[in-house]
Amino acid sequence: MSRLSSGGLIDRATPLAFTFDGRSYKGFAGDTLASALLANDVRLVGRSFKYHRPRGVFSAGSEEPNALVELRTGARREPNTRATMAELYEGLEATSQNRWPSLAFDLLSANQWFSSVLGAGFYYKTFMWPAALWEKLYEPAIRRAAGLGRAAEQADPDSYEKAFAFCDVLVIGGGPSGLLAALTAGRAGARVILADEDTILGGRLNSARTAIDDAAPGAFLARARAELSALPNVRVMPRTTIFGVYDGGTYGALERVGDHLSVPAPFQPRQRYWKIVAKRAVLCAGAFDRPIVFGGNDRPGVMSAQALRTYAVRYAVTPGRNAVVFANNDHAWSAAFDAADAGVKVSAIVDVRETPPPALLAGATARNIRVIAGGEVIATSGKCLSSITVRTRGGTETLQAEVLGISGGATPNLALTSYFGGRPKYDAALAAFVPDQTPPGLSVAGAAAGQFSLAQCFATGAAQGVAAARDAGFAATPAPLPETGDTPTSLSAFWHVQGSKGLAFVDFQNDVSAKDIAIAHKEGFRAVELLKRYTTLGMATDQGKSSNMAGLAIMAELTGQGIGETGTTLFRPPFTPVALGALAGHHREKDFRPTRPTPTHDWARKQGAVFVETGLWLRAQYFPKPGETDWLETVTREVKAVRSSVGLIDVSTFGKIDLQGSDVGVFLDRVYINTFSTLAVGKARYGVMLREDGLVMDDGTTARLADDHYVMTTTTANAAKVYQHLEFCLQVLWPDLDVQLASISEQWAQIAIAGPKSREVLAQVVDAPLDVSNTGLPFMGAVEGRVMGGVKARIFRLSFSGELGYEIAVPARHGEALTRALMAAGAPFGITPYGTEALGVMRIEKGHVSGNELTGQTSARDLGLGKMASTKKDYIGRVMAGRPAFADRDRATFIGFKPVDRAQRLRAGAHFLPLGAVPVMENDEGYMSSVAYSPTLDHWIGLGFLKGGRARIGQKVRAYDPVRGGDIEVEVCDPGFVDPEGERLRV
Amino acid sequence: MSELLAEIPASALVPEGHYGPRTPAPGVVAAQLSQLALATVAVRPNALDLVAELALEKLGLALPHGPRTASAGDLTLVGTGPRRFLAIGEGITGDPLLERLGHAFGKTAALTDQSDGQMVIQLSGPRTRDTLAKLVPIDLDPSVFKAGDAAATLVALIPVLIWQADPAPIYRFAVPRSFTPAFLRALVGAGAEFGLQLTGTGRG
Amino acid sequence: MRIPCPYCGLRDAHEFSYLGDATVSRPAPDMPDAQEAFFHYVYLRENPAGAHEELWYHAAGCRQWLVVSRDTRTHEISGASFARAPKADASHAEVKP
Known part of the structure; x- marks a missing residue:
């Protein structure tokens, strides 16, 4: 065990059991999976993406590039989970990724011996030909070899939800600057939301031993947390990542409600996607400790210097028996000191600077830490790190080390500032990009703004809290600044150890090495955007949070341009991966979109209706009876019933x-x-x-x-x-x-009855004195009256089916009662409920246009409705409908079709060709828009658009449907297949 | 999708009952109200001042300015747009409501019965706002949205009208009839965490 | 985006549907070159980088057509008003930011 005997923010009274690759371990409440693994001496946790190199834990936060695991099992299995962000819970099961047959012995790690050919641009260069091999050979092989975890194959059993929040000031990050910003704005009375991706507020203060107000940071943190939770206008949202900034002060946030539990609490979602609308926001997201590039810098045991501090101080873990720190900056020294003070054996600090500040040297001496100034680590060895080789002016020296804490300086976490296209600017003194233009309403404080020391964090946090509260309309004064001895740190820009041994990684997750940057440079992919895409630098799931900077710096060295001129790629949301389930929230499966039932839905269900989705509506499609073997049989019966007697359909869905x-x-x-x-x-x-x-x-x-x-x-x-x-x-x-x-539309249920007996049925449900006789209610008549003994109704004598028909509208609550009344009245006539299919068949038999014809590409004339157009008035579309092309005789217009061989089936979508013409676009004469089997005519009929239209009635054309193998002769005919004169309507 | 709803058809009203953890008192009480009559009142051009006078004189009601409500006795008007209101009468049906409004406004406004077109759902209980935060994309903080305020908006892809009927707080939603099953599903999914009591939707 | 609806207040753009340029107006249908004028009205649009007056319909709110002033480069919205000038009825439109 590498657990220190005391200290840390873990709860030693609450041990938790977990497994990794099937082996059982113990950790404590307050651990992450990463800290618990390190406490159990598990240092090898994964294999890298391309070369399958053994990897360990690099960071202690959301920037983690290496320690990706599959968390949970079965339907809840989640790949690529950062062990540094996974809170430990009882029974946690984690599995390593991208290794076969085992993590310790991985056959594909042989890839790394071929790194000389697997470098940047490898795929582009290698798999260009023959193209046929791509799908069969290359892609499957690459997919097996490269990659990360496996997604679950079952449906996600957990629920997700969306929520909305509004505030005056959103503070992003709860470290020292975020706490001061939130306290300042909160005390001023502003509605504040303080969101932090961590479990607890405090940021780096949870990992530091620096005195604040002459006490351990914990005392300050306890006061700040207590005050924030006592302020009714402040909402603290832990485990919440602000992942995007959008127009109008809208922020996307992901709250991990149940990720720290084996299953979410009852009735709780797993995650909640918040849309936060803030008048102002202050970004206090801190900074990342970035790696130095040297051979073997990816070996398990090499981690960021600040991560070493965090594991020692926050989690009471010594990540290895013997720690060395390799850095170019003061801040790494204080990390080494804190780690040593927490109980980690820190044997040496290697600093590339020849003369580190005297105060630091004194600190090292006091802790018995050897200092190698002007030194560089040039090699590492061991499956997990066991020793390092250091080059000094005097030569090289090998040091025993199970942990190497590396730090090339701090990279401000400014991703959110560039989501609106704002380009960060290079600050040479800090050797870092700092925010320049920010999205409207967003300002930056603390380390994210390049203000790295604690004192600067407190001061800028308070100042930005004042500014934000004032902008939101609140008079604010800065919260008193806590006293701290932490002063601005110095560093000497340093990126890349020259002449080191082995692959020197820039981007750990995508296996991009310094050599790949050199290839990109040599081959001309020098602009940062090209560099990124050619080498995949920064394109992995960590988006290069810790790695981008060194890549840019190496390219700048190669081109001789400054880093500022080289520039940086921009960031895009989301800041960390967001599950699609969280974005969908409630809207999945049955709730993917609202389902709208008609007023007679329950009745139709009881009649055994089969329903069809039409837009959001569920409509009865047909009503099968026992013994009917397929839908066509049912629909045929329904059509015949309407044409011979009477049928009923709910048409309430019409607007x-x-x-x-x-x-x-x-x-x-x-x-x-x-x-x-x-x-x-x-x-x-x-x-x-x-x-x-x-x-x-x-x-x-x-x-x-x-x-x-x-x-x-x-x-x-x-x-x-x-x-x-x-x-x-x-x-x-x-x-x-x-x-x-x-x-x-919602107020009235509308039931259509159609068929020669429909009047007799209707007459039985209307109240006196309503007269529905042919004279009392002629064709196209519309009357208001009462039905069923007092229910108000509107009765329209209309027909879509071509039969005598009526549409009866009643207030929606009476829709089902009306249907029952009509069914009872029609029972002697065998009244038949019918669905949208039969309705569709009958309208095709009548030659009425419908959705298949109203495509948005057809004019009234195309549809055979040109004669309806009035010439005595203006109306919307009149002028443009008069364009010559619409009157072209060759334009495809609406017409009917029947198969020459009446036994043949028609297919909607078939294109028309002259008989004998080859099937090429030049010969295309139109297409079939709607088809149906006509029970009345006992053969298939179709409607469609054909060049020349009515003038071609009687001609034969070829209906060509290569998609479904159809190729038949059809006869052009009048679209009115049944009762073209409309006599049945007027009886 | 909440497991609670997996067995309930998407086309059916969520049956009345208790959803979520059993607590001494439910966090949210949702009730589909009956015995309400609704009508849209669309004021004719240039008649708003006259309608305001008539409302005061005949109904004893100050016409709401903007998206707000005004009540007198059993009648409430909710502003839904410029010159447009939703009238809600408690304890009566559509025809008498229309008669009463017609008597008051004469030809100055177009009246349309909506008593069957909109369902009214009332929310109350200590966790009402926490539930609404998961549904309503507008700021319902009491400093911003107060008793008497109204808003037409979109909840779970459903067009709704929401108004605060009481500072307690009590909120009411008018939901298009065919969208009510979907609305209730979203509501129950959001409120179950706090213990939600649903009434007025029948036994399913 | 958030659109300041003059009736409803600030609302997310999801509640609205977009039509486009608000500065074009329907030509007189009986003018001599009506077809040419309508062609311009229906199809031809400027595509400015910068200030743009555009029609939005508050479909999920007050169902009013609005003229929204938006900068096409930044999505910054500087104002919105009813497409129908509210005339005498304006006094009853509560205008929020």
Whole structure:
């Protein structure tokens, strides 16, 4: 065990058992998987992406490139989980990734011996030919060899949800600057949200022993946490990562509600995706300790110097028996001192600087740490690190070391500042990019702004807290700054040990080495964006948080340009990976989108209806009866019942719009191609609406109930679109018209009955004195009255099926009762409920256009409706519909088809070709839009668009359908297959 | 999807009952209200001042300015857009409501019965705001959205009208009839964490 | 994006649908070159990098058509007003930021 005997923020009273690769271990509450593994001397935790090199824990935070594991098992198995962010829980099961047959002995680690050919651009260069081999050979082989964890193969059993939050000031990160910013804004009365990806607030203060106000940092942290949780206007959100910044002060956040539990608590989601809207935000996300590039810098046991400190101080773990620190900056020394003070044996500090500050030298002496100034680590050895080779002016020397804490300086965690395209600027004194332009409303404090010392963090956090609160309208004064001895640190820019031994890694996760940067340079991929894509630098799941900087610096050295001129690639959200399940939230499976049942849904279900989704609606598609073997048999029975007697269908899904006002007639004349101002009260009319470009938008019937009161119906699909269009016309085009709209789609259930017996059925449900005789309610009549003994109703004599028909509208709550009443009244006639399929068959038999024809590419003339267009008025789309191409005789227009061999089946989507013509686009004459088996005619019939249209009635063409292997002769015919004169409607 | 809802058809109202952990008192009480009549009131052009006078005179009601509510006795008007209101009458049906509004406003406003088109769902209980935070994309903090405030917005892809009926707080939603099953699913999924009592939707 | 609806207040852009340039207006249908004018009205749009006046419909809110001033480069929205000038009724429109 490498657990120190005392210290740390772990709860030694709460031991937790867990397994890694099937072996059992113990840790404590407060551990991460990474700290618990290190405490159990597990230093090899994974294999790298490309070369399968053994890797250990590098960091102690969300930037972790190496320690990726599969967490949990079965349906909850989650690949590529950073062990440094996985909180330990009782029974945690983790498995290493990308190794076979075992982590310790991995056959594909042989890849690394071929690193000389597997370098940058390897895939581009190697797999160019023959192309046929790509899918069969290369890709499967690469996919097996490269890669990370395996996704679960079962559906995720956990739930996820979305939530919304609003605040004056959002503080991103709860370290020293974030605490001061939140305290300052919170005390001023602003609504504050303080979000931190960690379990506990404090950031680096949880890992440091630096005195604050002459006491251990824990005392300050306890005060700050207590005050923040006592302020009613402050909301602290731990385990919450702000992963994106969006327009208008909107921030995306992921709260890991149940990730620290084996399964989420009952009725709790696993994760919650927050949309936070903040008037102001302060980014206090700290900085990353970046690696130095040298041969063997990826060996398990090499970690960042600050991670060494964190494991020692926060988790009371010594990550190896003998620690050496290799750095170029003061901050790494204080990490070494804290680690040593916590009980880690730190034997040496190797600093590339010839003369480190005297205070640090004194500190090292006091702790009996040997200092090698002006030294560089040039090699490492051991499967897990056992020794390092150091080059000094005097020569080389080998030191025993199980841990090497490396630090090339701090890289501000400024990703969020560049999500709006803001380019960070290079600060040579800090050897770091610092924020320049930030998204509107976002400012930066602390280490994220390059203010690395504790004192600077406190000061800038408080100052930005004041500024943010003031911008949000609150008078604020900075919170008093805690006293700390931590002063600005110095460093000497240093990136890459020249002439070291073995592969020197820049990007650990994507196995990009210094040599790859050199290849990119040599081959001309020098601009940072090209460098990134050619080498994959920074493109792994860690997005190069710790690695990018050294890559840019090495390229800058090679080109001779400065780092500032070389620049940096920009960051994009999400800051850390976000599960798609979290983004979907509630909207999955049955709740993927709302399901809208019709008013008669329950009744139809009890009748055994098969339902179909039409948009969000669920409609009865057909009503199979026992003994019927397929849908066609059912639909055929339903059609025959309507044509011979009477049938019933729920048409409530049509859009229904109430129009009232003195100008409704004028208005309708302007939005329909035909005239409605002259429509008599008590009558309905079929209307066609165009878009302004002259193409048909929608059709439907509109009835006039009173001089100043009309009711419009739209197709189911276009209900919302038509309403929006009408509002556009009224608000934007003709704001002076006196027309008031109201959607009544939901208010009225509408049941259609059709068939020669429909009047007899209807007559039995209407209340006196309503007269539904042929004279009382003629074809296209519309009346208001009562049905079923007092229920108000609107009755329209309309027909889509071609039979005598009525649509009866009643308030939705009565829809089912009306249906039952009609079924009872129609029982003597064998009234048959029918669904959308039978409706579709009958409209095709009648040659009516529907959704398949109203494609948004068809004009009224194309649809055979050109004669409806009034020439006496202007209307939307009139001028553009007059363009010559619409009148071209060769334009494909609406017409009917039947197979020459009546036994053959038609297929919608088939294209028409002249008989004998080769099937090429030049010979294309149109296509079949709708087909049905006609029970009335006992053969397949079709509707479609054919060049020349009606002029070709009687001709034969080829219906060619290569997708489904169809190629038959069809005869062009009138689209009115059944009762073309409409006599049945008027009986 | 919450496991709670896995067995309930997406097309059916979520049955009344208790959802979530058993606590001494439910965190959220949701009730689908009946005995309400609803109508849209669309004021004709240039008639708003007149309608405001008529509302005061005939209904004893100050017409709400903007997205707010105004109540007098059993009648509430909710502002839903410029010159547009949703009228809600408690304890009556659509026809008498329309009659009453017609009597008050005459030809100055278009009236349309919506009593069957919108379901009204009421939320109360100590965890109401925590539940609403998972549903409503607007700021319902009491410093921003107060009793008498209203908003038309989108909840779980469903167009709704929400208003705060009481500082307690009590909120009400008007939800299009066909969207009510989907709305209840989202509501129960969000509120179950706090213990949600649902009434008024039947036994399923 | 968040759009300051003059009736509803600041709302997420998800509640709105977009139409486009608000500065074009429907030509008189009986003008001599009506077809040419309509061609321009229907199809031809400037594509400015910068200030843009555009029509948005608050579909999930007050169902009003708005003219929104947006900078196409930054998505910064400097204001929104009703496409229908509210005239005498303006007094009853509560305008939030």
